[in-house]
Amino acid sequence: MIPLIEVRDLHYTYLPGTPLETEALRGVNLVVYPGEIVGLIGPTGSGKSTLLQHLNGLLRPQAGQVLVAGQDLSHPQTDLRAVRRRVGLLFQNPEDQLFERYVADDVAYGPLQYGLPREEVRERVRRAMLAAGLPPEVYADRPTFSLSTGEKRRVALAGVLALEPQVLVLDEPLAGLDPAGRKLLASLLAHWCAQEGRAIVWASHSMDEIARLADRVYLLAEGRVVREATPRELFAEPELLAAYGLEVPAVTWVLQELARAGLRVRTDVLILEEARETLLELLR
């Protein structure tokens, strides 16, 4: 399978040559294949943001390579703007970036900036709003600043989806939402990713999210990839995670504690349903 994104031995230093020099990435390797949700976890300062910003060409690698659909971003000739149509990046609290008076106009901003014809832009806006759970008939003419945080966030998502990227890179997409909002957004994103030739890179501090949604996880610390594994493999090593100030998902922790107390339960549990199953097993 050809990876959608490939990162090879990526290095990046902020403000080189000044007293404030900081080495953010020290040789990071990462792959994203079509159809998967790749989780990215790590303590603050691990270089997560820096890495994310390399994936859509906001930052150019200083050493190493970042390949997006075969194109090497470290090449001076690479058209970074074109790359940003393939890889859509959504920062934390993306609802802060809305500025147009009406929802549809904000969603249309991206495609219009790329010079697409109006008719196509209208089509894309409709599709993007639907994919983001904002039916156009209801939301197109709503004033942006009168929406709730959850709705605004989905407008921001629609704005990126309107560019029809292949990969979505998300920084804490569910942070600050209420449980209903989180559930809604997570299902919308999973649904989007299930379609042909798409993938998501999902950076988060919430282990529960990662456990539930990610197919593979990269643990980043001090600018390097410390571990790459499936969630089940990764959360079976609570000591490793603790060494970097991270925890396992709540459910996993409960069962690991129960196991430590001597009960015969599975510990490779990630979600509530699995926990229930193994506890019911125990009680039989």
Next chain:
Amino acid sequence: MSEWGTFRMLSIGQYLPTGSALHRLDPRVRLLGVLLVGCALLVRGQVTVLLLGLVVVILLLAVARIPLGHALRGLRPLWPFFLLLLAFQLLFYPHRQAVAAGSPALWQAGRFVVSSAGITALVALWLRMVALVLLLTLLTSIADATDLVHAVEGLFRPLQRIGFPAHELALVLVVALRFLPLLAREADRLVKAQAARGADFGRGGGRIVQRVRKTFPLLIPLFVIALRRAEELAVAMEARGYVGGRGRSHFVRLRMRPTDWLALTTAAALATMLLWLDLRPLEAAVLRIF
């Protein structure tokens, strides 16, 4: 904080806590001292006095244990501006009147004359600029933002009795200083977020309305974010019992100690000396050598 960073740090703004005697002074004295010496330098025009002033500033930097190299490096990005300013001064100086008043003409090209008085004024201007920049570096190195706000508020507090809202204004300053790095980060984030959507702020548009519209994705969210954060902060402050400036006690009490008074008088003395010294006879002697 990256190539997209919108805030460039100059060494002028860097606080250096070297723990020197100057750092331990009351912040009001630090501010006042620098202001006094600075004003003296602003007013005088004699080359020798300004040279002496420059020496005084360098000595002060030494007392504050600020490495001279570091301070001078802060001058480097300013060189092009200095040169431009000096060039302008050279062109606009009334050379011909000076020559008519007796100053020797040093160079002539057609109708353009360069008088000795003009050159002297130029040197004086350059010395003053360098001295003032170094003085400013000194101030920001020995006092950080909080010190300066305490100093300003402390100096204005006596005026509070006649209704001047010193405390409130100082608080505005504190809020502004806290919001600056915050908003700079948000602006950075906005630039990146909109760029991720294909925004292109660089290319010039057509008419003025279009060009202004191009800045909307940056400016409007910035204002909204700032206003929202401000409201949140105000609510938080009120929730913690903040009711206003009258009768507030302070956690940090500014009290002048003998060392502070000594430093203040020294600064005043230096400033007065610089203000009143007339080194023209010395200057004339030096000029005669040329």
Next chain:
Amino acid sequence: MRISVRQIVIAGALGAIAILLGATRLGFIPFVLGIAITVMHVPAIVGAVLEGPLVGLIIGLLFGLFSCAWAYIAPTGPGDAYFQNPLVSIIPRMCIGPVAYLVYRLTREPRSWRSALILGLVLLLAGGAIGIAYGTPTFGDNAGARLVTLGAALTLAALALAGLGLTLGRLGEIAAIGAAAVAGTLTNTVLVLSAIGWLTSHGWLNPPVPWSVLLAVGLTNGIPEIVAAVLITVAVVAAWRQIEFGRKGARIFREEA
């Protein structure tokens, strides 16, 4: 004059924006021929419209202090020598907010007899200024100063007339905000340039600048700056106060080319 916590904090936050706009390229909109127009005065206008003249004044003060200090710290050209003088950099900027607020309040409810009276007085003042400038020997043979006075008086008159003429209910609020932006920008431009002109003509500031140059600068920079200030102020205030105006609905879906 009592100032609330909310006003203090908003003044600080908007003041910080003004400083940020001045210290980075965010506050400069490139215009033709390499000239850039600034929008650093907009926070003062926004602050005045949202929270009152005191907040506007404080933001203007912060803007002015920064402008003055920046002229010393990072002079970018000979023009900075003028801004090192507080009469040029600080005092005019303190007036932006109060003037904007005044115009905002006056043009908001033009039908009230009190505001109509004030606007009428403004018209009278403008007429008087023109009369003095051209009828009496106050300005001597200083044609430039006369032109400046004429310009300022005519604009004042236009604003007053606009205020008196506003009848549309919904548009009233937005038009008032726009008028405040115009007034605020004018205050900035006119007072700053006048200060430079006045100080240099008396020799207190060098190098001297002829009034005609100041007028030219005022027109070429001032008019685009007014346009920019109106657009930004209206957009920001409408977004913050959630005021809807103009045609309802997204532009993208409207049936036009």
